[in-house]
Amino acid sequence: MPVVRALTKVAKKALLTPGCGCQVSAVAVRHVSFSPRQVTNASDASFHSVSFSETDHPKVLITGGLGQLGAGLAKLLRKRFGKNNVILSDIRKPPTHVFHSGPFIYSDILDYKNLREIVVNNRITWLVHYSALLSAVGEANVALARAVNITGLHNILDIAAEHGLRLFVPSTIGAFGPTSPRNPTPDLCVQRPRTIYGVSKVHAELMGEYYHHRYGLDFRCLRYPGIISADSQPGGGTTDYAVQIFHDAVKTGKFECNLKPDTRLPMMYIDDCLRATLEVMEAPAETLSMRTYNINAMSFTPDELAQEVQKQLPDLQITYKIDPVRQAIADSWPMNFDDSNARNDWRWKHDYDLPELVQTMLNFIGSESQVAQVS
Numbered sequence: 001m002p003v004v005r006a007l008t009k010v011a012k013k014a015l016l017t018p019g020c021g022c023q024v025s026a027v028a029v030r031h032v033s034f035s036p037r038q039v040t041n042a043s044d045a046s047f048h049s050v051s052f053s054e055t056d057h058p059k060v061l062i063t064g065g066l067g068q069l070g071a072g073l074a075k076l077l078r079k080r081f082g083k084n085n086v087i088l089s090d091i092r093k094p095p096t097h098v099f100h101s102g103p104f105i106y107s108d109i110l111d112y113k114n115l116r117e118i119v120v121n122n123r124i125t126w127l128v129h130y131s132a133l134l135s136a137v138g139e140a141n142v143a144l145a146r147a148v149n150i151t152g153l154h155n156i157l158d159i160a161a162e163h164g165l166r167l168f169v170p171s172t173i174g175a176f177g178p179t180s181p182r183n184p185t186p187d188l189c190v191q192r193p194r195t196i197y198g199v200s201k202v203h204a205e206l207m208g209e210y211y212h213h214r215y216g217l218d219f220r221c222l223r224y225p226g227i228i229s230a231d232s233q234p235g236g237g238t239t240d241y242a243v244q245i246f247h248d249a250v251k252t253g254k255f256e257c258n259l260k261p262d263t264r265l266p267m268m269y270i271d272d273c274l275r276a277t278l279e280v281m282e283a284p285a286e287t288l289s290m291r292t293y294n295i296n297a298m299s300f301t302p303d304e305l306a307q308e309v310q311k312q313l314p315d316l317q318i319t320y321k322i323d324p325v326r327q328a329i330a331d332s333w334p335m336n337f338d339d340s341n342a343r344n345d346w347r348w349k350h351d352y353d354l355p356e357l358v359q360t361m362l363n364f365i366g367s368e369s370q371v372a373q374v375s
């Protein structure tokens with residue numbers, strides 16, 4: 001098999017070369033990295049990488065940037081690294097305010113050559129890979145979820161390794177399953193998820209860690225809980241109810257919940273999630289004892305969330321109409337997340353607990369709805 005032979009030859013060469021990706025220091029890792037795909041495609045494989053010393057700031061590409069989290073992350077990173085150093089990308093047309101807030105580019109993660117062109121032409125040094133189909137939409141379209149979440153990830157990994165990028169791929173509480181310890185769920189335990197979303201995320205964790213050890217890829221991964229945001233809509237997950245309740249409470253005073261009242265899941269306000277992402281990306285490599293970390297902030301049930309919202313909006317009426325697909329998923333996920341390794345290694349600390357989350361969401365959505373009524 002020529003592919004295997006070529007790989008073996010190059011791997012041997014790399015192992016004999018000082019600074020091979022296997023046991024090198026963090027600095028060397030950034031300078032020497034290679035991708036199996038480039039090696040097998042090009043006979044004169046040159047292991048190009050852009051080192052951070054060439055630029056003052058990282059040059060960041062965010063894939064899947066028009067979802068719930070991407071625009072918020074772009075805003076945070078642009079504040080830190082400059083507007084033009086952060087490129088948002090997606091396959092959808094950006095809304096006007098996003099289009100005018102900084103560089104946006106079309107990028108389909110299933111198109112390997114186009115991705116490579118973007119990385120090369122823009123001298124990208126950090127890649128934040130947000131494209132994915134989430135848990136509920138993934139179950140509704142398994143073939144597409146498999147393509148985007150698994151084939152797409154392979155493209156991302158190869159391009160990141162080939163160009164010496166620092167790569168962030170989020171994982172999720174959904175990477176665990178019914179046989180995992182659920183209360184609390186530690187970083188290292190049985191992971192046998194029952195959704196294509198979860199399976200693809202375990203695959204991403206393992207592939208990223210493998211590329212780190214095998215090729216020196218600077219892979220970093222956080223397992224996010226359900227993320228709650230006021231100014232962006234969730235993309236079809238099991239935890240979406242915890243965003244929708246705020247919008248419905250303010251707009252109609254009624255909310256129909258698709259999970260049972262006692263379904264406990266780990267959750268986090270978006271500002272904490274995005275800050276954690278920046279912090280782990282900036283953490284010195286020697287502080288990271290692992291490449292995949294749980295992060296957490298709070299854990300609540302629909303009933304507990306509704307009671308907290310009712311402290312501010314006492315007339316809110318809650319009814320329950322259970323979605324069997326989402327309920328089965330939620331019942332297999334962690335109830336509480338143990339994030340002590342993140343807290344110890346790189347000093348992760350959340351700012352928002354349930355009362356602050358509820359106050360912040362209601363303030364934001366309430367003021368938006370007042371503006372809408374005036375105009």
Ligand SMILES: NC(=O)C1=CN([C@@H]2O[C@H](COP(=O)(O)OP(=O)(O)OC[C@H]3O[C@@H](n4cnc5c(N)ncnc54)[C@H](O)[C@@H]3O)[C@@H](O)[C@H]2O)C=CC1
Nearest residue numbers: 064066067068069108109130131132170172224226227235
């Ligand atoms: N929002 C949450 O509660 C959590 C999110 N995560 C992870 O964080 C990441 C971002 O999540 P969200 O923003 O909530 O997701 P989302 O579902 O809101 O957005 C995903 C984006 O990926 C894009 N996309 C789909 N196919 C694509 C393709 N072929 N090429 C390029 N882009 C494509 C979509 O157009 C969409 O804008 C995902 O990887 C997700 O698994 C993890 C745990 C919790």
Ligand SMILES: CC(=O)[C@H](N)C(=O)O
Nearest residue numbers: 134135172237238239
């Ligand atoms: C927790 C997640 O990964 C996401 N919000 C989902 O519910 O699918």
